[in-house]
Amino acid sequence: MVGKSYTRIKKEKVKEILDLLEEMYPEAGCALEHANIFQLLIATVLSAQTTDKSVNRVTGELFSRYPDASRLAQADRSDVERIIRTIGMFKTKAGNIIGLSKILARQYEGIVPGDYSTLITLPGVGRKTANVVLSVGFGQQRIAVDTHVFRVANRIGLADGKDVLETEEALMKNIPENRWIQTHHSLIFHGRNLCTARNPKCEACLIRSHCRHYNAMKERGYRKNGI
Ligand code: SF4
Numbered sequence: 001m002v003g004k005s006y007t008r009i010k011k012e013k014v015k016e017i018l019d020l021l022e023e024m025y026p027e028a029g030c031a032l033e034h035a036n037i038f039q040l041l042i043a044t045v046l047s048a049q050t051t052d053k054s055v056n057r058v059t060g061e062l063f064s065r066y067p068d069a070s071r072l073a074q075a076d077r078s079d080v081e082r083i084i085r086t087i088g089m090f091k092t093k094a095g096n097i098i099g100l101s102k103i104l105a106r107q108y109e110g111i112v113p114g115d116y117s118t119l120i121t122l123p124g125v126g127r128k129t130a131n132v133v134l135s136v137g138f139g140q141q142r143i144a145v146d147t148h149v150f151r152v153a154n155r156i157g158l159a160d161g162k163d164v165l166e167t168e169e170a171l172m173k174n175i176p177e178n179r180w181i182q183t184h185h186s187l188i189f190h191g192r193n194l195c196t197a198r199n200p201k202c203e204a205c206l207i208r209s210h211c212r213h214y215n216a217m218k219e220r221g222y223r224k225n226g227i
Contacts (some may be wrong), residue, residue, distance in 0.1 A: 003033055004067065008061045008173065008174060009157065009158065009174050009192040010176050013210060014158070014174055014175060014176075016210060017156060017174065017207050017210050018179055018182075018183055018186070020189060020206045020207045020210075021107045021183070021186035021187070021207065022115065022182060022186055023206070024186070024189075024194075024206055025185070025186050025189040025190065025193075027151045027189075028182065028185035028189040029136075029185050029186070030132070030136040030185070030187045031053075032044060032047060032052050032054040032055060032056065032059075032063060033060075034057045034059070034063075035063070035067075037112045037133065037138070038068055038069055038076065038104070038110070038111075038112050039059070039063050039067075040092075040116060040133055040136055040137045040207070041112050041125070041129070041133050041137070042059070042063075042072070042097050042101075042128045043055050043056075043059050043098070043121075044132045044133060045093060045096055045100070045124040045125060045129055046059070046084060046086075046087060046093055046097070046138055047098055048089070048093070048124070048126075048128075048129070049088050049089065050087045050088045050089075051160050054086060054087050054227075055087060056082055058084045058086060058087060061083050062080070062084060065079075065083070066080070066101075068110055069104040069105045069110040069111075070101075072097060072098060072101035072103040073104070073105040073106075073141075075094070075098055075101075075103040077095065077098060079172070080094040080097065080098060081094045085180070087211065092124075094105075094125030095122065095123070096123040097124065097188040099122075099123040099124075100122040100124060100125065102121075103122060104122075104154050110135065114134065114137075114138045116130050116131075116134060116142075119133060119134070119200075127144075127145075127164070127165070127168075128144045128146055128164070130147060130223045131143065131144035131145075131168075132144045135180070135181045135184065137183075140180055141177045141178065141180040142180055142181065142184070143168055143175070143180045143183065143184050144168075144184055145164045145167050145168045145171070145224075146188065147191075147197075148187060148190075148191025148192060149184060149187045149188060149191070149196075150164055150167050151191060151197060152190050152191045152195045153167055153170075153171055153187055154210065155195060155200070155211065155213035156195075156207065156210065156212060156213070157210075157211065157212030157213075158170070158171060158173065158175065159171050160173055161176070166220045171183070200213075202214050202217070
């Protein structure tokens with residue numbers, strides 16, 4: 001099978017972009033509150049298609065009642081649904097987090113496995129969730145592509161992927177491996193703060209001179225104005 005060929009960006013340009021992103025967001029990191037890897041896994045499953053803030057509002061009570069896999073495995077589903085009812089798809093997510101806790105308690109002594117191929121077999125755990133758990137929880141260099149990473153990376157030109165998988169592969173090709181974890185967090189912070197889905201605040205953005213989207217917009221503006 002012939003794989004997609006990705007646009008490679010010059011190493012120096014990538015370095016400048018990543019340095020600027022880190023300068024803009026030195027505090028960038030996982031915003032999901034958790035005390036251990038199990039809680040990180042649960043919070044990440046709950047965060048699918050909802051904000052980290054709304055997850056943090058429910059995990060305080062959830063983790064105080066069900067702090068580990070063995071206790072969540074035995075939870076009454078209606079009680080879990082009651083606690084997480086303010087987040088999207090709460091019924092499905094309640095089933096998933098109880099289901100994955102049962103598997104962890106039964107097969108892994110309640111310990112979250114640190115390998116991708118096992119993680120993605122757990123209910124509610126897909127590519128993005130597994131990568132977040134492996135990078136934040138286990139310190140492995142991974143790039144988890146969520147909605148912010150997808151949008152921002154493709155706007156800047158660090159990737160040219162039409163979907164999450166292509167974007168992840170392009171980022172892994174263009175970005176040095178030792179910067180994958182931090183880049184994932186920086187891109188999320190940038191997507192939340194300046195490079196928002198609607199009306200990105202390009203004039204306040206330090207990387208605009210490197211940004212494919214910004215330069216294309218500028219070019220279009222020049223043409224429109226006959227410059
Ligand atoms: S210049 Fe605009 S589109 Fe480009 S990264 Fe910055 S905010 Fe996003």
